[in-house]
Amino acid sequence: MTIRTALRTSRLATYAILFVLVWLLLTTYRVATSFDWSTITSPSFTGPNAVGGIVGVVVLIALVMLLIALYGELSETEPAPEPWPPSE
Numbered sequence: 001m002t003i004r005t006a007l008r009t010s011r012l013a014t015y016a017i018l019f020v021l022v023w024l025l026l027t028t029y030r031v032a033t034s035f036d037w038s039t040i041t042s043p044s045f046t047g048p049n050a051v052g053g054i055v056g057v058v059v060l061i062a063l064v065m066l067l068i069a070l071y072g073e074l075s076e077t078e079p080a081p082e083p084w085p086p087s088e
Helices: 003-009 012-033 050-074
Strands: none
Touching: 012 050
């Protein structure tokens, strides 16, 4: 299914996927800039610490990669169904 077909078939779902992708990218940026990266070895785990921020960034990046793979699948044209009746 191509992206054009996906938009024609389910415009709401396609735009929802793109909206979630943009939201995840913005949230990943906010999480990555909300803590001090130089405090990774700090023994204090109160407040916005580096360990929690790194885990959050890794999870968000995994979700972004999943949505990019989903978007890539929308643009594939193969495997397509065989035409009926078969022409030989």
